[in-house]
Amino acid sequence: MSSQPSLPLGFTASGTTCGIKASGKPDLALFVSDRPAASAGVFTTNRVCGAPVIVSKERVPSSVARAVIINSGNSNAATGEPGIADARAMTAAVAKQLDCHEEAVFVCSTGVIGVPLPMATIMKGIPTGIEALGASDQHLLAAATSMMTTDTFPKLTSVDVRVSGGTVRVSGACKGAAMIAPNMATMLGVVLTDAALTPEQCDQALRFGVDRTFNCISVDGHMSTSDTVLLLANGANPIELSPEDFLKVQAAVQQVCQHLATSIIRDAEGADHFVTVDVQGLETRDQAYRIAKEIAESALVKTAIAGGDPNWGRIVSAAGYANVEFDTAFASLKINGVQVYLAGTPVRFNASELSASLKSKRDVALEYSISGGPCSGTESVRFWTSDLTQEYVRLNSEYTT
Amino acid sequence: MSSQPSLPLGFTASGTTCGIKASGKPDLALFVSDRPAASAGVFTTNRVCGAPVIVSKERVPSSVARAVIINSGNSNAATGEPGIADARAMTAAVAKQLDCHEEAVFVCSTGVIGVPLPMATIMKGIPTGIEALGASDQHLLAAATSMMTTDTFPKLTSVDVRVSGGTVRVSGACKGAAMIAPNMATMLGVVLTDAALTPEQCDQALRFGVDRTFNCISVDGHMSTSDTVLLLANGANPIELSPEDFLKVQAAVQQVCQHLATSIIRDAEGADHFVTVDVQGLETRDQAYRIAKEIAESALVKTAIAGGDPNWGRIVSAAGYANVEFDTAFASLKINGVQVYLAGTPVRFNASELSASLKSKRDVALEYSISGGPCSGTESVRFWTSDLTQEYVRLNSEYTT
Numbered sequence: 001m002s003s004q005p006s007l008p009l010g011f012t013a014s015g016t017t018c019g020i021k022a023s024g025k026p027d028l029a030l031f032v033s034d035r036p037a038a039s040a041g042v043f044t045t046n047r048v049c050g051a052p053v054i055v056s057k058e059r060v061p062s063s064v065a066r067a068v069i070i071n072s073g074n075s076n077a078a079t080g081e082p083g084i085a086d087a088r089a090m091t092a093a094v095a096k097q098l099d100c101h102e103e104a105v106f107v108c109s110t111g112v113i114g115v116p117l118p119m120a121t122i123m124k125g126i127p128t129g130i131e132a133l134g135a136s137d138q139h140l141l142a143a144a145t146s147m148m149t150t151d152t153f154p155k156l157t158s159v160d161v162r163v164s165g166g167t168v169r170v171s172g173a174c175k176g177a178a179m180i181a182p183n184m185a186t187m188l189g190v191v192l193t194d195a196a197l198t199p200e201q202c203d204q205a206l207r208f209g210v211d212r213t214f215n216c217i218s219v220d221g222h223m224s225t226s227d228t229v230l231l232l233a234n235g236a237n238p239i240e241l242s243p244e245d246f247l248k249v250q251a252a253v254q255q256v257c258q259h260l261a262t263s264i265i266r267d268a269e270g271a272d273h274f275v276t277v278d279v280q281g282l283e284t285r286d287q288a289y290r291i292a293k294e295i296a297e298s299a300l301v302k303t304a305i306a307g308g309d310p311n312w313g314r315i316v317s318a319a320g321y322a323n324v325e326f327d328t329a330f331a332s333l334k335i336n337g338v339q340v341y342l343a344g345t346p347v348r349f350n351a352s353e354l355s356a357s358l359k360s361k362r363d364v365a366l367e368y369s370i371s372g373g374p375c376s377g378t379e380s381v382r383f384w385t386s387d388l389t390q391e392y393v394r395l396n397s398e399y400t401t
Numbered sequence: 402m403s404s405q406p407s408l409p410l411g412f413t414a415s416g417t418t419c420g421i422k423a424s425g426k427p428d429l430a431l432f433v434s435d436r437p438a439a440s441a442g443v444f445t446t447n448r449v450c451g452a453p454v455i456v457s458k459e460r461v462p463s464s465v466a467r468a469v470i471i472n473s474g475n476s477n478a479a480t481g482e483p484g485i486a487d488a489r490a491m492t493a494a495v496a497k498q499l500d501c502h503e504e505a506v507f508v509c510s511t512g513v514i515g516v517p518l519p520m521a522t523i524m525k526g527i528p529t530g531i532e533a534l535g536a537s538d539q540h541l542l543a544a545a546t547s548m549m550t551t552d553t554f555p556k557l558t559s560v561d562v563r564v565s566g567g568t569v570r571v572s573g574a575c576k577g578a579a580m581i582a583p584n585m586a587t588m589l590g591v592v593l594t595d596a597a598l599t600p601e602q603c604d605q606a607l608r609f610g611v612d613r614t615f616n617c618i619s620v621d622g623h624m625s626t627s628d629t630v631l632l633l634a635n636g637a638n639p640i641e642l643s644p645e646d647f648l649k650v651q652a653a654v655q656q657v658c659q660h661l662a663t664s665i666i667r668d669a670e671g672a673d674h675f676v677t678v679d680v681q682g683l684e685t686r687d688q689a690y691r692i693a694k695e696i697a698e699s700a701l702v703k704t705a706i707a708g709g710d711p712n713w714g715r716i717v718s719a720a721g722y723a724n725v726e727f728d729t730a731f732a733s734l735k736i737n738g739v740q741v742y743l744a745g746t747p748v749r750f751n752a753s754e755l756s757a758s759l760k761s762k763r764d765v766a767l768e769y770s771i772s773g774g775p776c777s778g779t780e781s782v783r784f785w786t787s788d789l790t791q792e793y794v795r796l797n798s799e800y801t802t
Contacts, residue, residue: 048721048729078714080746113714114747220700225718299621299700299789300797307798313479313514317626320449328449345481346515388700389798390791396701397708397790 004137005158008169008194010034010236014132015142018125020073020111020118026146028122029070029173030129031190032098037234039065040202041106042210044227050077051087052107053228059103061199065232066104068190069094069126072149072175075186076109076117077225086117093123097130108188108228110149110175144173147188151175155263161195161252165239168195170252174229174260186224189214189260195249196235205246206231209254213261216289216383218297219268220392229257265384270392273305273364275385279319281370283377287324292383294322295366302388308359310351312340319368327373334367343371405538406559409570409595411435411637415533416543419526421474421512421519427547429523430471430574431530432591433499438635440466441603442507443611445628451478452488454629457507462600466633467505469591470495470527473550473576476587477510477518478626487518494524498531509589509629511550511576545574548589552576556664562596562653566640569596571653575630575661587625590615590661596650597636606651607632614658617690617784619698620669621793630658666785671793674706674765676786680720682771684778688725693784695723696767703789709760711752713741720769728774735768744772 007013012032020027041060043053059065069090076083091105098105109117133139144154158171176187197205210229231253241249266274277296282288295301298318304311312333319331333341336357340349358364364387370376386392408414412434419429442461444454460466470491477484492506499506510518534540545555559572577588598606611630632654642650667675678697683689696702699719705712713734720732734742737758741750759765765788771777787793 046718046721047725047727048718048732078717078742078745078747113718225714225721298623300623303794303797306794309798313626314623316479317447317449317514318623320447320626321623324448326448331449341479344479346479388794390794393704393707393789393791393794396704397710 005140005156005171006137006169007135007140008171008192008236010194010234011192012133012135013139013143014129014134015144015146016125016129016132018128019121020071026142027071027073028125028129029143029146030133031068031143031192032133033066033232033234035234035236036064036066036104037232038063038197038199038202039230039232040199040206041228041230042206044224046225048078048225050075050109050226051079051083052076052109053226054084055087055091056106056108056228059106061203063199064101064104065106066098066100067094068106068108068230070108070147070188071122072147073111074109074115074117075111075113075226078114079116082116086119089119090122093126097127106230108226110147110186110188110226113225140171140173147173147175149175150269152267155260157256157259159252159255161248163239163245163248164242166237168193168237168239168249170249170256172256172260174264176264187214187227187264189229191229191231191253191256193233193249194235194237195233195241196238197233197249201246202231202233205250205253208250209257212254213257216381217261217265218293218385219265262384265386268386269395270389271386272389273387274362275305275364275366275387277383277385278365278367278380280380281376282324282379283375285379285381287375288379288381290322290324291319291368292381294318295368296383296385299388302385305358305364306387306389308355310335310340310354310358315366315368316341324375326370326375330371330373330376332369332371336365406541406557406572407538407570408536408541409572409593409637411595411635412593413534413536414540414544415530415535416545416547417526417530417533419529420522421472427543428472428474429526429530430544430547431534432469432544432593433534434467434633434635436635436637437465437467437505438633439464439598439600439603440631440633441600441607442629442631443607445625447626449479449626451476451510451627452480452484453477453508453510454627455485456488456492457509457629460504460507462604464600465502465505466507467499467501468495469507469509469631471509471548471589472523473548474512475510475516475518476512476514476627479515480517483517487520490520491523494527498528507631509627511548511587511589511627514626541572541574548574548576550576551670553668556661558657558660560653560656562649564640564646564649565643567638569594569638569640569650571650571657573657573661575665577665588615588628588665590630590658592630592632592654592657594634594650595636595638596634596642597639598634598650602647603632603634606654609651610655610658613655614662617782618662618666619694619786620666663785666787669787670796671790672787673763673790674788675763676706676765676767676788678784678786679766679768679781680770681781682777683725683780684776686780686782688776689780689782691725692720692723692769693782695719696769697784697786700789703786706759706765707788707790709756711736711741711755711759716767716769717742725776727771727776731772731774731777733770733772737766
């Protein structure tokens with residue numbers, strides 16, 4: 001990772017205040033490519049989804065993408081047909097400024113649910129946002145900052161990838177701490193690269209990366225109505241990519257997505273611990289994923305970690321209801337490197353020492369593995385989650401309607 | 402329901418202190434039929450299950466059941482082969498006292514995971530438990546009390562059913578507040594009737610009842626390693642049952658199971674609200690169940706209720722990720738009788754009045770319905786859950802290893 005995240009060639013960005021947020025904080029982000037870009041997107045599978053998801057989803061994959069407009073402060077979700085018209089109008093206004101077709105513009109919104117967008121405010125803000133566009137690190141930072149809702153820090157990163165003909169760059173920004181804030185609807189991510197990818201390569205690289213990163217995080221297991229991750233590849237760096245080079249770019253997309261996704265967990269509201277759940281030794285990735293997700297989403301596992309309690313019984317029993325037909329006689333668990341359960345049997349360990357390590361460190365490592373029997377194999381999954389604290393409950397039970 | 406729960410004919414019970422619990426509270430319960438009874442059981446589907454589950458599961462359905470022995474304070478789970486031998490030894494000791502085959506005895510254990518049972522203590526306690534057996538209401542109450550772990554009150558009930566030839570009785574006791582206490586492994590229920598049922602009828606009635614009651618409650622979504630519900634029907638009341646009478650008995654079994662299951666939710670640790678989730682208008686019961694379960698288990702829904710926040714966005718978005726292909730344009734929601742969302746659109750309502758009603762009442766009613774479009778129909782499900790409070794997190798993050 002570069003220490004100072006930068007935009008890829010041919011991209012500009014801006015972050016401005018148009019006035020959606022009562023706080024007066026920045027609430028309008030723009031990402032623009034100076035030429036048509038290949039693009040792909042992945043979206044929430046929630047039946048109840050925001051209008052921007054409906055509009056943007058129709059426009060991927062594409063080879064003519066020019067821009068992404070994002071507002072924070074209002075999610076334009078559960079707003080019916082008028083909400084869809086508003087989302088389209090936002091893209092048309094950006095397209096007019098850029099002199100392109102509105103189909104070349106994606107839209108994302110995050111914030112309160114069920115309230116119509118203040119369209120006059122947004123339409124007035126768009127020309128200002130276009131004027132503010134620039135290619136510096138500060139412009140990328142401003143755009144990432146304008147996407148924030150309850151986030152406590154902006155989330156952005158960039159990676160330079162050496163390919164056979166030179167170096168291409170993959171950069172990204174996101175917002176969210178899962179659907180944890182009252183009425184908020186939530187995770188948005190944008191990944192940009194100057195590599196020359198086809199729309200199919202965009203789609204493949206994005207799905208590969210998202211499956212292993214954004215789809216492997218959970219704060220509270222509540223799937224939001226607005227989750228969107230977009231990838232734009234504009235080929236401003238015209239190096240021709242060999243199949244091997246493409247895999248390097250795909251790995252960089254995954255690296256960028258992982259940085260962004262884990263930033264969300266590090267920013268999870270009320271959380272005291274950052275928990276990495278590694279599940280190994282399954283026959284299929286899906287089996288490993290199911291086990292990792294059940295462990296990561298168990299309220300009992302998450303409260304135990306909040307309390308610094310090396311309560312392995314909660315972890316192995318969560319694995320037990322993941323609907324994977326393994327034999328418990330081959331199951332083992334380490335907490336922060338300490339073996340607590342081996343081949344289906346409790347192991348004697350120094351509980352007070354392990355508890356002290358859980359209490360003193362922010363990062364927690366859970367390693368669960370299957371070493372034989374049915375469903376065993378070589379597949380693994382890494383999943384990230386936060387702990388469940390009284391502060392989380394306090395924040396999410398505040399009356400805000 | 403009778404105001405004072407009573408045992409059916411031909412059954413005795415006892416609750417005694419054998420010394421498993423350091424607190425000195427009662428920890429050994431016995432339920433005994435004076436003649437061979439038809440029986441059925443449903444058990445946790447967790448791959449990681451307690452030794453008593455393994456042993457009891459092999460013995461249902463049966464027509465020769467005589468007794469159930471239950472200890473609290475130690476779940477005999479994650480204890481390997483020696484744990485299974487201990488569970489069998491408990492049933493053999495009871496069988497010896499009753500002069501029957503050990504296959505006629507069921508065993509359940511609840512309490513700490515991963516610690517060998519104190520077998521000398523239990524073996525000494527069994528004859529005392531047998532001596533204490535009696536048929537009075539106090540004996541049933543003592544048995545229900547001896548099953549408790551973190552429960553704050555004993556859970557028991559009985560129902561008299563008028564059938565064509567007279568009256569039969571269905572009685573039950575259970576323990577548990579879902580898997581909420583540190584290292585506890587958890588829900589156990591016993592249902593007894595003097596009706597003359599076949600093992601097949603037992604199985605049918607129990608599955609029908611449990612599917613609609615014990616399988617429709619959730620405190621924290623963590624499936625325990627010990628969940629067991631048993632039904633014994635001894636025919637001490639020899640009335641021959643018509644098919645219609647059988648349905649009445651089945652309804653009584655459901656009624657008993659519902660009383661016991663909802664008692665668990667009323668006793669959920671740290672909870673301030675008892676929440677009934679009604680989902681109606683789906684094509685299949687499974688679809689309604691999936692939606693009800695996602696709403697009931699959403700941490701965001703549960704924290705909103707804890708805070709008295711009529712946050713309908715969280716509820717309709719939880720329904721949206723239940724993997725049911727309904728059309729949101731036909732979805733509606735009432736909270737405590739107030740329409741907040743109708744045909745996919747927000748409805749204006751008095752939020753402060755509804756919030757006051759949520760704050761002042763312990764019982765909360767959520768009514769979610771689909772009125773047309775794909776997946777619509779006449780099936781419904783009722784599900785019960787508790788809210789998620791800071792107190793729940795405090796209790797479950799206490800260091801106890």
